[in-house]
Structure formats: structure tokens, C-alpha cells
Amino acid sequence: MANKKGRRRFGSTRELPSGRHQASYLGPDAQRRYAPHTFATKRDAEQWLSVIEADMLRGDWLDPLLSKVTLNAYGTRWIAERRLGVRTREEHARAFRLHIAPYLGGKLLGEISTETVRTWRATLLEEGRSEIRAAKAYKLLRSIMYTAVDDGKIKRNPCRIKGADQEHSPERPTASITQVFALADLVPVRFRALILAAGFSGLRWGELIALRRSDVQLPEKRRPTAEEIAAGADRRVLIDDEPVLLRVPRRLAQLSSGQLVAGPTKSAAGVRTVALPASVTPDLRRHLARFVKAGPEALVFTGEKGAALKRGNWRKSVKWTVVLKSAGLPEGFHFHDLRHTGNMLAAASGATTRELMHRMGHASVRAALIYQHATSERDREIANALDKRITSSRSPGVSDPEDGAAGVLVPVS
Template identity: 30%
Template sequence: MADNKRRRFGAVRQLPSGQWQARFTGPDGQMHAAPQTYSTKALAERYLSTAEGDIASGRWISPLAAKMPISEWANQWFTASQSRWKIKTQETYRSVIDRLIVPHLGKVKLGAIRPLAVTRWVGTLAETVSASQVRQAYRLLSQIMASAVDNGMIPVTPCRGGRVAGLPRLPQAKPTVLAPADVARLSAKCELPDRVLVLLLAYAGLRIGEALPLRRRSFDLSSRRLIVAEAVSQVRGGSVIGTPKNHQQRELVLPTFVADAVAELLGNLPEGEDAFLFGGRQKHTSDRQQSYYGFRSRFRVAAEAAGLDGLKPHDLRATHASWVSDSHGIIVAAARLGHADASVTTRHYARPLGGKDEEVAAHLDKVARKASGTRMARKIKKNVP
């Protein structure tokens, strides 16, 4: 009975050389031969038993699939996946594949690449590009290879984690966190549109790409509410307005003085709910949002005039995160910034405000004195006859 089952699954035959060959029909409908021949019939049949077990458990991988070059699979993966990405992400991934993955690993077969080869590749990249680009390339290769596993092309991924691959560490960026007086001084150096933009970055924590496409319909000034529903990205050929990062729309309440500044600016805009709060500054461009590059140039001049040389617009988002986390906790700060994971807020934005360490030390002094006083009172009470 077992022999009949074996013959239905596959077959072994003796070659003119005297060696034995095992062959079977795989789930793909193709005839597959063992990668080697065997000195005995029993060894060939043992291979068939192993192959049959792998097929039954879903572990079998087609040798033909594993021979596909990484470049071909990366292109198939990109084509199948790109519809769920924003245009900016599509451009970034395409660039990383074409510049950093295919030139080094494109000709390697899916089934032939090993973790050591990935480590060598990471080391090679680290000699020519920044740490952030190396890490981005590794993350993308990990996605590509994980998809190959999911689709039965290879049994396991060669990307076994950043530590195994020896990824370079990212330098810790330290954003500049301003005091409210600094923001006031900075905004005073700006004309009304830029002043409102600075206030929204600092007091609402917006990304610059979320602030630039704001429209009249984005505000309900009767309740001082701002709805962040759009974001602009710079891509080849211009800018594209889409949804915010991670497609997360959020609603924020503005401080009264910021809402008043917005109302003043809205009073100078054309009618219509689609009118941009920060429309193009050139003639005939008010029907689209202004350029980030133009604002960045004016921002630099205003920052220098305010004695804040080197300040970047993104520092105002970190400033907002630090203020809110200090006054209302990191969870509230994360919600205002649009972070689903509060660890992103602490890792990249929120920083302890100056002078807080002194406050902590003073508080601990107070706690210790109180505890010491309590112990002394108990000792006196115990010794009283």
C-alpha cells in the first residue's frame, strides 16, 4: 500500500551511472527532480518522503521560485504594492530599490542570499551613504524578502534584524525647544501670513506639510477648532496634496490668540471654503498653497533677526510637543501631534524643559524632610513617658 502511495506521489529511477534519481510533481504542477542523485534507492525514496512531508505541511518551496533574481522579485513586489502608498512613498521606495538594492544584490537568486551577504551589503552601503539611508534600504529589503516568504518563494528571510545585520546607529538629533517668549519674538519678525504659520506650528504642533494646505474650511473659529485633513508632499514635477501621515485626520483646539490671528488672516483671503490660508505669494498663484522653500527662506531671515540662528520650522513642532508633554503628559502630546505611538513623540520630539531638574531636586528635598520629620515625631512620641 505504501509503495503504491509513493508511486502516486513521485518515483525513483536508476540512471545509467548507477546513481538513483528522485522525481515528483509539485503543487505547482511541474515535475521536480531532487537537487542531487543518490547512491542507493533507499536514500532517493527518503528524499521523496521528506518532500512529501514538506508539501503536506506547507513548507515546500519550489526550486524554480528560489532561482528568481532579487531584482525581478523586487520589481514584482513594488508593482503589486504601490497602490497602497502615497506618491511620495512610491518615489522614495523606487529610488531606494534602484540605487541601493538592485546594483548590489539584484543578480543574486532569492534562494541563494544568506544573512552574511546582507551584513556585507549593509557594510558596503555604510561606506558611501548616510546611516539613515542604510537603515531605510535595510527596512525595504526586509519587506521585500518577507513578501517572498509569504508567497512561497523562499522558506525564510535572510533579514534577521538590525543588530544581526550590523546597521549603523543614527546620530541623535536634538531639536531646539523654544520658550513662549522666543516664539513671540520670532513671530513678531514675520509678516501676517508667516506669523500665523509660525503660531500654528508652535501652538498646534502641525507638520509644515499639514499647515501649508490649510483652507478656510479647515477652521471652525466659533469653537477655535482646526481640522487637519490634508498634507502636501514635494514630488518630482511639483507638489501633491493628499491625506496626513498615516492617513490620520485629527482635530485640534487652538489657543484664543492663535484663533484670532487666523481670523485676521482669513479676512484678507478670497471668498470660498477652498481658499488656501497660505496661498501662493506670486501673482496668479493664490489658487494653490505656497511653496515650502519660499517660507523656509523667509523663516531663516526672521529667525536670525530674532536671535535664533539655525532654528528650523520643524523645531516648532518639537517645541509644541515639549510644552504639552510637560503640562499635560506625553499621551496628550502624542494625540495633538498625530502620533499613534507615543514612543515616537518621546524619541523624536518632546524634550525636558529647562529648569525642571532643579524643580525635581527641590521636590525630593521636600519629600525627604517630610519623611525625616515624621520619623523624628514618632521617635519622640515613643520616648514620652
């Protein structure tokens, strides 16, 4: 927009010795900003200034000087300042260092386009990164760039590649109830309760090894009822058939250095109380009496010398690969697969989505739905129950409906 003297009201242009045109304007702080590139004609330069002026009037203007920070500097600071667990912070720093910084770290935030991100992701896959690793790196970059949008450094998040955030993990194996008990029988006796708790509670390794005596609520033993005595129960023996409650207020995270760091659960939903089946209550009771020190703060699961468990050392001490084979489990079965087992068994037992979310410590329904969809055991139970109703509703001597009119039971003469 030009005034009567031919001078622009907003910004200015000038012709360079090359014949191309440069555009610039004064920002709200009276500092001059230049267009990121030159223009073939004066009209093109003026149109660019008109767009900038319109952005200012709408309140959509972003200071281009703010975007002149490298992704390396911004991403490193983002990871350091973000509210994260120590293990998650370490994982983010590693992913950024290995998979993002070498390719995009030297670029200014304002230079990273959707095309740039697409090329970077394709390069990761071409160089042999797995789909899962590429997806994790992409999600980290997307989170960093969303914050850059909030900080006014860029106008739009360039991470807009459909499907790039999807992690297609191979389905993990689960154990049967028989295999969980077999595994518990094969490990050293001080770890029997750990296996049972993992297999039937769905707790994570870090949550289990952080449990303290005060987090375990044992039920009161009860005297047998008259009906149980009549059925043969010994009136002198107390019955231990109520669930143990495990309170999960914290977890222990193991860093790459091997150091264990206590901290909060992965999310607010992770703070929960989970009930163990009454069948394993006697095992937990014996474990507390034999292997756990006195005092409410004593760790429930420890090594031979009373120290907190570390995953790698524990696997060696129990001869994990050997006991897996003896229990009939595949060689690649991980301790974390016991968590999957517990969640699968809960789903098969008829737990609702909300109940699964509670036991798993998830705020999102996504993971709970995976277990509900993955289990066919419960579906078979429903089919069997339906079959019983069908059988009981059909009187003897009734033929199949297909022998007569559709949907009509025809008596056999």
C-alpha cells in the same frame, strides 16, 4: 523511502557522469522540480527528497519555481502595487534603486539568505552610507521579503539582523516659546500665523499647507465677565481668548519634480482636530481676514500670488537662515523642528501619551514616549510643585531630619 523493487515512492535520483547525484520530484502540477544542487552520495540525495516529501505532507512545501524571480522584478512590482502615498512611493523607489538593486537586484528571491543580507548591509556602511540610510533600506527590503513569504515565494524572511532597523537620528533642536514668537515677528507678516501654527500645533509642513478655510474653526468672541470688568476690562471690547481648532483631513506632498500632490494624511491617525493656544487666536483671525480668499476651499497659507507653498521657494522668500540667526536659533534649525517644538511643549505641559499621539497624528505610542522622556521641563515643574508642598508642610523652626532620628522632625529648642 524505497519499495520492494528498490524504487522510491517519492522522487528519483540519478548518478551523473561526475559521480555526484541529482535529485528530482514531480510537484502537484506534474512538473518536475530539481534540487538546487547535486549531492555527494545517493543517500544524501534521498534524504533531501524525504525532507521535501515531509514538507508536502505538512503543507509547508513551497514551489521553488515561484522563487525564481529576481529581487529587481519583484521589488519594483511591490513598490508599484503597494498602497502608499505618492511621496512615500517615490522615496521607496529611490531607496530601492540606489541602495538595494545595485547589490541584490539580480539575485533570485530564493538565493537571498540572511548571510547575503548581512554582507549587503555591511557593504552599504563601508561605502559611506549613513546608519540612518542603511536602516531605511534594510526596512524596505524586509517589508518586500515579508510579502514574498506571504506570496509563497520564499519560506522565511532572510532579514533577521538584530538592530539593523534602528535609526539613531541625532537629537533635533527645539525652539523656546520666546523664539517661536521671535521667528513669527521676523518672517513676512503673511507667514506669521504659519510659524505660530507650526510651533504650537505640532502639524507637519504638508498638513499645514493643505489647510483650507473650512478646516479652521474660529471661536466666538465673548463679552467680559463682571469680575473682568471690575478688574479693569473694557466692557465695550469683546474678548478673544478661546482656542482655534484646526481640522487635518489631508496633506500636500511635494515630489522631487516640485509637483504638489494632494492626498490623505500619512496614516488614519493623521486625520484629527488640533487645538491652538488661545494666545495665537487673534493672529489666526487676522490672517484669515487679510490673506485668505473667500470660500470654504481657499487655502489658508499661500504665497504672494495665492499659490500653494513649496518648501524650497518659501525658505528663500522668508530668508530662512537670516531670520533663524536673528531669532537666536541654530543655523541647522529646520521648519520641521517647529513640529518637534510643538510636541515638546505639549509634553512639558502635561499631555498624556494618548493626548500626544492625537496631536502628533500617530497610531503608535513610540514617538509620543520619545517626547515625554526627552522633556525635563515638566519634570522640573513637578519637582517645584513637590518642593512647595514640602515647604508648606514644614512649620517654622523645624530642623532637618538628619539632626535627629531618620524620618522624624525634631523641634528646635
